[in-house]
Amino acid sequence: MHPFLKSFHYALKGIRHGLLTERNFRFHAFAIVVVSISGILTGLNAVEWSIIFILFGGMTALELINTAIEKTIDLVTKEMHPLAGQAKDLAAGAVLMFAFFAAIIGMIIFIPKWF
Numbered sequence: 115m116h117p118f119l120k121s122f123h124y125a126l127k128g129i130r131h132g133l134l135t136e137r138n139f140r141f142h143a144f145a146i147v148v149v150s151i152s153g154i155l156t157g158l159n160a161v162e163w164s165i166i167f168i169l170f171g172g173m174t175a176l177e178l179i180n181t182a183i184e185k186t187i188d189l190v191t192k193e194m195h196p197l198a199g200q201a202k203d204l205a206a207g208a209v210l211m212f213a214f215f216a217a218i219i220g221m222i223i224f225i226p227k228w229f
Protein backbone atom coordinates (compact mmCIF):
# COMPACT_ATOMS: atom_id res chain seq x y z
CA MET A 115 0.00 0.00 0.00
CA HIS A 116 1.23 3.56 -0.78
CA PRO A 117 2.62 5.25 2.40
CA PHE A 118 0.05 8.05 2.11
CA LEU A 119 -2.84 5.54 1.85
CA LYS A 120 -1.33 3.62 4.77
CA SER A 121 -1.39 6.67 7.07
CA PHE A 122 -4.94 7.40 5.92
CA HIS A 123 -5.88 3.80 6.75
CA TYR A 124 -4.33 4.07 10.26
CA ALA A 125 -6.12 7.38 10.87
CA LEU A 126 -9.48 5.82 9.88
CA LYS A 127 -8.67 2.89 12.19
CA GLY A 128 -8.20 5.39 15.05
CA ILE A 129 -11.52 7.10 14.32
CA ARG A 130 -13.27 3.69 14.10
CA HIS A 131 -11.68 2.67 17.43
CA GLY A 132 -12.90 5.93 18.99
CA LEU A 133 -16.45 5.35 17.69
CA LEU A 134 -16.56 1.73 18.85
CA THR A 135 -14.96 2.11 22.28
CA GLU A 136 -15.24 5.71 23.54
CA ARG A 137 -18.59 6.76 25.00
CA ASN A 138 -17.69 10.49 24.82
CA PHE A 139 -16.66 10.22 21.17
CA ARG A 140 -19.97 8.53 20.33
CA PHE A 141 -21.78 11.36 22.15
CA HIS A 142 -19.95 13.92 19.97
CA ALA A 143 -20.82 11.92 16.83
CA PHE A 144 -24.48 11.97 17.91
CA ALA A 145 -24.26 15.73 18.59
CA ILE A 146 -22.86 16.25 15.06
CA VAL A 147 -25.89 14.47 13.57
CA VAL A 148 -28.36 16.47 15.72
CA VAL A 149 -26.68 19.84 15.02
CA SER A 150 -26.44 19.07 11.28
CA ILE A 151 -30.16 18.23 11.08
CA SER A 152 -30.98 21.39 13.07
CA GLY A 153 -28.73 23.39 10.74
CA ILE A 154 -30.50 22.06 7.65
CA LEU A 155 -33.95 22.73 9.16
CA THR A 156 -32.92 26.20 10.41
CA GLY A 157 -31.24 27.20 7.13
CA LEU A 158 -27.69 28.32 7.91
CA ASN A 159 -25.60 30.36 5.47
CA ALA A 160 -22.14 29.36 4.14
CA VAL A 161 -20.21 31.24 6.86
CA GLU A 162 -22.36 29.73 9.63
CA TRP A 163 -21.90 26.20 8.22
CA SER A 164 -18.15 26.81 7.97
CA ILE A 165 -18.00 27.83 11.65
CA ILE A 166 -20.09 24.78 12.63
CA PHE A 167 -17.77 22.47 10.63
CA ILE A 168 -14.69 23.97 12.33
CA LEU A 169 -16.37 23.25 15.68
CA PHE A 170 -17.21 19.65 14.61
CA GLY A 171 -13.62 19.07 13.49
CA GLY A 172 -12.07 20.72 16.55
CA MET A 173 -14.31 18.93 19.03
CA THR A 174 -13.84 15.43 17.59
CA ALA A 175 -10.09 15.92 17.02
CA LEU A 176 -9.66 17.10 20.61
CA GLU A 177 -11.65 14.13 21.92
CA LEU A 178 -9.41 11.73 19.96
CA ILE A 179 -6.26 13.44 21.29
CA ASN A 180 -7.67 13.21 24.83
CA THR A 181 -8.22 9.47 24.36
CA ALA A 182 -4.69 9.08 22.96
CA ILE A 183 -3.26 10.90 26.02
CA GLU A 184 -5.32 8.70 28.41
CA LYS A 185 -4.08 5.54 26.69
CA THR A 186 -0.46 6.71 26.69
CA ILE A 187 -0.64 7.43 30.42
CA ASP A 188 -2.21 4.00 31.08
CA LEU A 189 0.62 2.44 29.06
CA VAL A 190 3.30 4.33 31.01
CA THR A 191 1.88 3.54 34.45
CA LYS A 192 -0.85 1.42 35.97
CA GLU A 193 0.05 2.93 39.36
CA MET A 194 -1.78 5.92 40.80
CA HIS A 195 0.50 8.94 40.40
CA PRO A 196 -0.43 12.62 40.93
CA LEU A 197 1.21 13.60 37.61
CA ALA A 198 -0.71 10.90 35.72
CA GLY A 199 -3.94 12.15 37.25
CA GLN A 200 -3.09 15.79 36.47
CA ALA A 201 -2.19 14.94 32.87
CA LYS A 202 -5.52 13.16 32.35
CA ASP A 203 -7.44 15.97 34.05
CA LEU A 204 -5.66 18.63 31.93
CA ALA A 205 -6.51 16.77 28.72
CA ALA A 206 -10.13 16.38 29.84
CA GLY A 207 -10.13 20.10 30.76
CA ALA A 208 -9.03 20.97 27.21
CA VAL A 209 -12.01 19.05 25.80
CA LEU A 210 -14.38 20.75 28.24
CA MET A 211 -13.05 24.23 27.37
CA PHE A 212 -13.62 23.64 23.66
CA ALA A 213 -17.07 22.12 24.25
CA PHE A 214 -18.11 25.08 26.45
CA PHE A 215 -17.15 27.70 23.86
CA ALA A 216 -18.54 25.57 21.00
CA ALA A 217 -21.89 25.51 22.82
CA ILE A 218 -21.82 29.31 23.22
CA ILE A 219 -21.01 29.78 19.49
CA GLY A 220 -23.81 27.33 18.62
CA MET A 221 -26.27 29.40 20.66
CA ILE A 222 -25.06 32.65 19.03
CA ILE A 223 -25.70 31.10 15.58
CA PHE A 224 -28.97 29.26 16.23
CA ILE A 225 -30.96 31.20 18.85
CA PRO A 226 -31.51 34.45 16.84
CA LYS A 227 -32.85 32.36 13.92
CA TRP A 228 -35.44 30.62 16.09
CA PHE A 229 -37.00 33.72 17.70
Ligand SMILES: Nc1ncnc2c1ncn2[C@@H]1O[C@H](COP(=O)(O)OP(=O)(O)OP(=O)(O)O)[C@@H](O)[C@H]1O
Pocket residue numbers: 184191192193194195196198199200202203206
Ligand atom coordinates in the same frame (compact mmCIF):
# COMPACT_ATOMS: atom_id res chain seq x y z
N1 LIG B 1 -2.69 6.61 36.98
C1 LIG B 1 -3.43 7.53 37.61
N2 LIG B 1 -2.93 8.20 38.67
C2 LIG B 1 -3.66 9.14 39.31
N3 LIG B 1 -4.92 9.48 38.98
C3 LIG B 1 -5.49 8.85 37.95
C4 LIG B 1 -4.78 7.85 37.22
N4 LIG B 1 -5.59 7.40 36.24
C5 LIG B 1 -6.73 8.08 36.35
N5 LIG B 1 -6.69 8.96 37.37
C6 LIG B 1 -7.75 9.89 37.80
O1 LIG B 1 -9.01 9.34 37.52
C7 LIG B 1 -9.71 10.15 36.55
C8 LIG B 1 -10.43 9.26 35.58
O2 LIG B 1 -9.47 8.49 34.88
P1 LIG B 1 -9.77 7.79 33.49
O3 LIG B 1 -10.12 8.88 32.54
O4 LIG B 1 -8.64 6.89 33.14
O5 LIG B 1 -10.99 6.91 33.90
P2 LIG B 1 -12.37 6.69 33.24
O6 LIG B 1 -13.40 7.05 34.26
O7 LIG B 1 -12.35 5.29 32.74
O8 LIG B 1 -12.42 7.73 32.01
P3 LIG B 1 -13.16 7.54 30.60
O9 LIG B 1 -14.58 7.12 30.90
O10 LIG B 1 -13.04 8.91 29.98
O11 LIG B 1 -12.36 6.49 29.87
C9 LIG B 1 -8.61 10.99 35.89
O12 LIG B 1 -9.11 12.17 35.37
C10 LIG B 1 -7.67 11.20 37.04
O13 LIG B 1 -8.11 12.26 37.86
